[in-house]
Amino acid sequence: MTTPTSSVDLAVAAWHDAIEAFCRLQPHGYMKEGPHGTRSIMSGTPVPVLNAVISTTRKPEVAELSEFAASYRNEGLPWSIQLRGNPVDSAIAQIAADRGLTKSFILPFMTKHLDADDTDASPLDKISVRRVPAEDHETYNSALAAGYEAPDQVFRGLSAPNVLSAEGMTAYLVEEDGTAVATSFGVFLNGHVGIFNISTRPAYRRRGYARAATTAVLRDAYAQGARTAFLHCTPAGRGVYESLGFATSEEWQVYAAP
Structure with missing residues (x-):
């Protein structure tokens, strides 16, 4: 069953709000957002998906994302570029490669209606x-x-x-x-x-x-x-979440350092 787009967008927005709240609790954490939906998040933790340049839209604004990636200061911590979909514009793959983010993988975004x-x-x-x-x-x-x-x-x-x-x-x-x-x-x-x-x-x-x-x-x-739950899953945990009624709503493309 396909999840309505509006419900997915609301869940993704809630994910961003949750990550922003977490980042702002960290000593050196922050979030900034551009006018075309690109965000920079810094949690200060050594986890690449929690220090990132992320497009909040399904169709990233390449120029803005490039600017954010070029100016991102990871403070020596692992970081990533994340997109809400796959396949990805080759220009974005090149932006990631230019920053040394040559490892790519899919990160499923799963949602579930609660009752x-x-x-x-x-x-x-x-x-x-x-x-x-x-x-x-x-x-x-x-x-x-x-x-x-x-x-x-x-x-x-x-x-x-x-x-x-x-x-x-x-x-x-x-x-x-x-x-x-x-x-x-x-x-x-x-x-x-x-x-x-x-x-x-x-x-x-x-x-x-x-x-x-x-x-x-x-x-x-x-x-x-x-009334809605969301998460990102690893291959090891996917079966557990599916058994609880979660379904994949989007597959995010992530670029990180090898």
């Missing part, structure tokens, strides 16, 4: 799911990093106390016998909820914990009035 069924989650044995207060930021950061098999410092910005306590933002931990085994993060705004930071420790995968973490975000967001 009362999303409040009914089958409980799993041996686990609990809880919201994470700011004082537990170290526990959350460690679990998030372990789930992505990355150093702890990579995710400090994503798990900072001011992020965990920010209005509309909620982090979750799935715990088994007192061990934090999976994570999720929701950003609620304008009747939408963005799903982020879904991760599971390698030794605990394929037990339904990522699904439980995602469902916790959906349940709480529906109770707050959200």
Whole structure:
């Protein structure tokens, strides 16, 4: 089933609002936007998709995007150029190449309509799911990093106390016998909820914990009035999200450094 264009545009706009809110919580974060829909975002985290030049429109304004890319200051952090579609104008591919962004990949943007069924989650044995207060930021950061098999410092910005306590933002931990085994993060705004930071420790995968973490975000967001959920997915997580009713609305083209 094809999602109506207007609904997709609203979800994409909500994604941009969520990312802007996150960036503005970071010590050196910012967002700026040009008149033709090109944005620069800087989160200050070492994650290329969170430091980027992005076209918010389906048909990028090449000259504006080129100007933004040429003036982007990544402060030594990995960054990317992102477009809402594929294939991409060869001129944009060249702009990316000129900046050393020669690795390209597709980033699916998935959406889901929420209804009362999303409040009914089958409980799993041996686990609990809880919201994470700011004082537990170290526990959350460690679990998030372990789930992505990355150093702890990579995710400090994503798990900072001011992020965990920010209005509309909620982090979750799935715990088994007192061990934090999976994570999720929701950003609620304008009747939408963005799903982020879904991760599971390698030794605990394929037990339904990522699904439980995602469902916790959906349940709480529906109770707050959200009726659309959105996320970007990796190949590893796609099956989980599809089983929850998410469908790919767009495929974003991303250019990053190799």
